[in-house]
Amino acid sequence: MLTEFGKIFVFILLAVAFVGIAIFAAKLIRPHRPTQEKLTTYECGENPEGTPWVQFNIRFYVVALIFLIFDVEVVLLFPWALTYQDYGLYGFLAGIIFLVVLGIGMAYEWQKGDLEWARPKPNIPYLSNLIKKNTDQTSENIIVEQTETNQTT
């Protein structure tokens, strides 16, 4: 007796078999004459320079981490979506609280700038910067006040 997931497994088996047969059939027909030039990695005609496993943007990891959190929570919501009507308003609110917690996490990440691809530079409050800024502001204020008094007089 085939279960419904057994049928899905048949689909996957068939796909794998199809790719295998297609590649094998091509193997019987196609030529095989490797040369040194063919066997080098493609880099637009130049000789490959350095290791291809280059460092890539750290953002990819951050995106993967955020995705992980969201995906796990969404998976937990699927059973709720099927049955929440049986529990009326209570069931609905329970799911919404869950969603709100997720939303707060999202808002936090947004505010931290983790959703920007080019992340803004962290604004580290050095004491010297702070003093300089404050003195600048006060001096500006004084100038503004002076001009204002000038205008009024």
Next chain:
Amino acid sequence: MYEIINDFIQIEIVSMFISAALPLFVFILPFALFAVLAERKVSAFMQDRIGPNRVGYHGILQTVADILKLIQKEDIVAEKNDKVLFNIAPYLVFAGSFAAFAAIPFSSKYIGSHTEVGIFYIIAISSLVVAGILMGGWASNNKYSLLGAMRSAAQIISYEIPTALVVLAMIMFTGTMSLDAMSQQQTAYFWNWNILGGHETGILKIVLTPFMISGFLILFTSTLAEVNRVPFDIPEAESELVSGFHTEYTGMKFAMFFLSEYANMFAVGAIVTAVFLGGYQSPFGYIGNSIGVTWLVPIEQFFWFTAKGLFMVFVQMWLRWTLPRLRVDQLMTICWKYLIPYSFLNLIVIGIITLL
């Protein structure tokens, strides 16, 4: 269809293999042949060119010639490639995109597997494609491939969240995960389709419709991004990354990536159709029912499903020549800052309306 074949053959596993082979050989392969040509003809038409017109009448045999060429192509595995992973990747990618067809209802009589978790299963199994893409890109030992694979993976997993949220809202609305049951609910006339408020009546239907339409747009956009189509094709951006994760692939292995891309195009159309556009239901009644020939109804349903699916495929081709490619930061901004918050809102509103 499986039941009908089983009546003839009596051996379950054989009849299931035949039933599973039907969408592959009767549908996906002819569709890919047709769609590759159609894509080239549509793009030629939109750019005021002629397109392929040498092989056969107006170039209709062009794809057959392409396939014959691909079969004869030498299969180059470069010296520095990770051979095992490099060879496994096409299997994973094609298996992932073909397995999604197991839960797609082509008509009320043909669905690969009557599993209860339908759409959830499709979302889950399509993640296999990400693994295949990452594997291929990593094993290619090529900078373009690696970057393309990383971009592709980041894009697919990001856009999976809006897809899942919209699907979640639709599960709340229909109360089922099976695409077959969703299609059955949208029966009779086209104003019963989910995009126009489904089976709700009166004022609720009018309130619901704008949210359904926006849900449809979000689902279509994010599934489009999941299959790396233009305007979300930065993984394969040919002006910067040659051709992304399959730069190193040649011959039949490349053909498998290509085939799975076209299979995915139809899968997107099919999912959007089944969830929002009435599935296999006709927009008005069935001819078979009105003249009393019941066996005509499944055939009509198959016709309507394919027609809607192919129309969505045409829209994808149309978008390809309408919109420019997005930059990678724009892509992430659209997903995380616009689509996800809006689909949250959509989920809550549809949930409240369904509860009433």
